[in-house]
Amino acid sequence: MPSSHLSHPSPPAVADGVFRPRPVLVIGLLLLSVLAGLPALQRVDLLSLLAWGGVTLVGLIGLGFAGRGRIEAEAFAPHGTGDLDTPGLKPLLQALLPVWRTQVTLAREHTEEAAGTLVHDLSALTSQFDAAGFGGDAGSGSAVGGRTQELLGECENKLRPVLQSMGEIADSHKEVAGSFRGMMTVTDELRGMADEVARIAQQTNLLAINAAIEAARAGEAGRGFSVVAAEVRRLSQDSADTARRIAQRIEQVTSMMSSTSAAAVQSAERDALSMATTGVRVEEVLGHVHELGEGSQQLIAQGQAIRSSIESLVVGLQFQDRVSQMIGAIEQDMARLGAAVDAGEVPAPQSEWLQRLEQAYTMRDQRQHHGRGTHAAGRTAAAAPQAVFF
Amino acid sequence: MAKTILVVDDSSSLRALVKMSLSRAGYDVLEAADGRQALAQLDQAAKVHLVVSDVNMPAMDGITFLQEVKKHPRHRFTPVIMLTTEDSGTRMAQAKAAGAKAWLLKPFKPPMLLDAVSRVLPN
Numbered sequence: 143m144p145s146s147h148l149s150h151p152s153p154p155a156v157a158d159g160v161f162r163p164r165p166v167l168v169i170g171l172l173l174l175s176v177l178a179g180l181p182a183l184q185r186v187d188l189l190s191l192l193a194w195g196g197v198t199l200v201g202l203i204g205l206g207f208a209g210r211g212r213i214e215a216e217a218f219a220p221h222g223t224g225d226l227d228t229p230g231l232k233p234l235l236q237a238l239l240p241v242w243r244t245q246v247t248l249a250r251e252h253t254e255e256a257a258g259t260l261v262h263d264l265s266a267l268t269s270q271f272d273a274a275g276f277g278g279d280a281g282s283g284s285a286v287g288g289r290t291q292e293l294l295g296e297c298e299n300k301l302r303p304v305l306q307s308m309g310e311i312a313d314s315h316k317e318v319a320g321s322f323r324g325m326m327t328v329t330d331e332l333r334g335m336a337d338e339v340a341r342i343a344q345q346t347n348l349l350a351i352n353a354a355i356e357a358a359r360a361g362e363a364g365r366g367f368s369v370v371a372a373e374v375r376r377l378s379q380d381s382a383d384t385a386r387r388i389a390q391r392i393e394q395v396t397s398m399m400s401s402t403s404a405a406a407v408q409s410a411e412r413d414a415l416s417m418a419t420t421g422v423r424v425e426e427v428l429g430h431v432h433e434l435g436e437g438s439q440q441l442i443a444q445g446q447a448i449r450s451s452i453e454s455l456v457v458g459l460q461f462q463d464r465v466s467q468m469i470g471a472i473e474q475d476m477a478r479l480g481a482a483v484d485a486g487e488v489p490a491p492q493s494e495w496l497q498r499l500e501q502a503y504t505m506r507d508q509r510q511h512h513g514r515g516t517h518a519a520g521r522t523a524a525a526a527p528q529a530v531f532f
Numbered sequence: 533m534a535k536t537i538l539v540v541d542d543s544s545s546l547r548a549l550v551k552m553s554l555s556r557a558g559y560d561v562l563e564a565a566d567g568r569q570a571l572a573q574l575d576q577a578a579k580v581h582l583v584v585s586d587v588n589m590p591a592m593d594g595i596t597f598l599q600e601v602k603k604h605p606r607h608r609f610t611p612v613i614m615l616t617t618e619d620s621g622t623r624m625a626q627a628k629a630a631g632a633k634a635w636l637l638k639p640f641k642p643p644m645l646l647d648a649v650s651r652v653l654p655n
Contacts, residue, residue: 257545265552272556453642456549460639463546467588467617504588504618526619529648530635532628 257462315410322403336389343382350375540585553642567592587616
């Protein structure tokens with residue numbers, strides 16, 4: 143009677159120094175990981191999902207590994223179509239295979255549901271991130287960061303001239319004070335000149351009196367000279383009056399200039415104090431502008447880091463698609479095996495069965511972990527390019 | 533006016549990731565879970581500028597869908613990018629023969645997808 147591969151004794155777990163877990167053990171691990179991961183899935187956080195996915199993948203890879211061990215064992219077995227002649231094996235498989243398929247399907251569905259929730263949350267998070275103005279590609283600054291930098295630069299450009307203008311105002315106040323001091327010197331000189339005019343008028347008056355006396359002594363001959371002396375005396379008195387009025391005006395001007403100068407000095411002092419205070423405040427504002435600028439730079443850097451993390455998450459969350467492809471191939475093969483068991487026999491040769499399973503694979507990883515021959519070939523094969531344009 | 537891209541993939545989470553990446557770049561995105569749904573979308577949509585399609589899908593696979601697009605009365609010139617885990621050269625050759633513009637492997641990085649979209653989208 144031809145033998146079926148299902149009726150062969152299982153290969154030893156350790157042969158030629160290589161550990162080959164039995165398929166039942168590996169599938170048990172797979173189911174255990176699925177069931178153990180269900181509570182974690184209810185929390186739906188990335189860490190627990192990835193941990194669960196990892197254990198599940200270990201189970202799947204172990205399944206492939208066990209299959210590899212099976213292939214190695216079958217390399218020395220005769221091929222052909224056979225019956226499920228081991229007592230109790232067919233009913234066991236008929237009971238077990240649907241359970242396995244259900245559990246594997248459940249695992250796939252839970253993975254898809256959990257990944258969908260995570261993607262939804264990531265999408266919401268990203269929308270908020272973009273709405274906050276941190277959108278854009280990773281190579282450029284965010285919109286809000288760039289705008290902030292622009293505004294801060296504009297702010298500094300407008301504040302710097304204010305400081306400069308304040309310095310110019312202080313300088314002009316000093317010039318006014320200097321002008322007042324110069325004018326006071328001039329008025330002092332004018333006062334001296336007025337005093338000199340008064341003194342000359344007094345001397346002229348004395349000379350006129352003396353001339354009148356001498357004219358009187360001269361009698362009739364000095365009468366004309368007496369008239370001249372009288373006129374000179376009147377002129378000297380007029381000059382003295384004018385000098386007195388000039389001195390009065392100078393005193394008025396000096397007084398007015400003095401009070402104006404005092405007011406100007408007070409105003410300059412107040413302005414200087416005010417400008418000093420304002421200057422300190424402007425310098426403080428400029429300091430804050432610089433701090434904001436640095437904060438904005440950090441914000442831009444953080445935004446770029448978050449954008450990079452989002453891209454990594456987008457790549458990481460695609461694990462569900464790959465896991466789904468892997469589980470899908472196993473689900474299809476389980477269904478095929480179930481149909482064969484229901485029919486009462488397993489198609490042979492087994493290599494065709496395995497070849498058909500391999501043809502269902504879509505990814506290099508799956509082919510690499512399928513069988514010994516293809517595994518070795520897969521290791522040397524170059525990775526396919528990520529993007530090809532036609 | 534934003535350009536419209538139809539994303540076809542049987543994995544809802546993958547569709548959501550592609551949609552998120554494209555929407556952030558300013559594209560309008562339509563979704564379909566397989567080739568048949570995608571053809572129905574193309575029949576109804578006023579304008580679709582680009583299609584990004586998976587290859588292995590139930591109901592109608594990506595290659596068959598691509599062939600149908602190339603026979604579509606209104607969309608036969610709409611460019612199609614294949615986005616798939618399928619790294620088989622045979623399938624890629626089929627897509628090329630059917631008129632695909634690019635073949636991108638999953639998992640995709642958003643910049644790679646956006647670069648391909650901008651290269652393939654008609655100006």
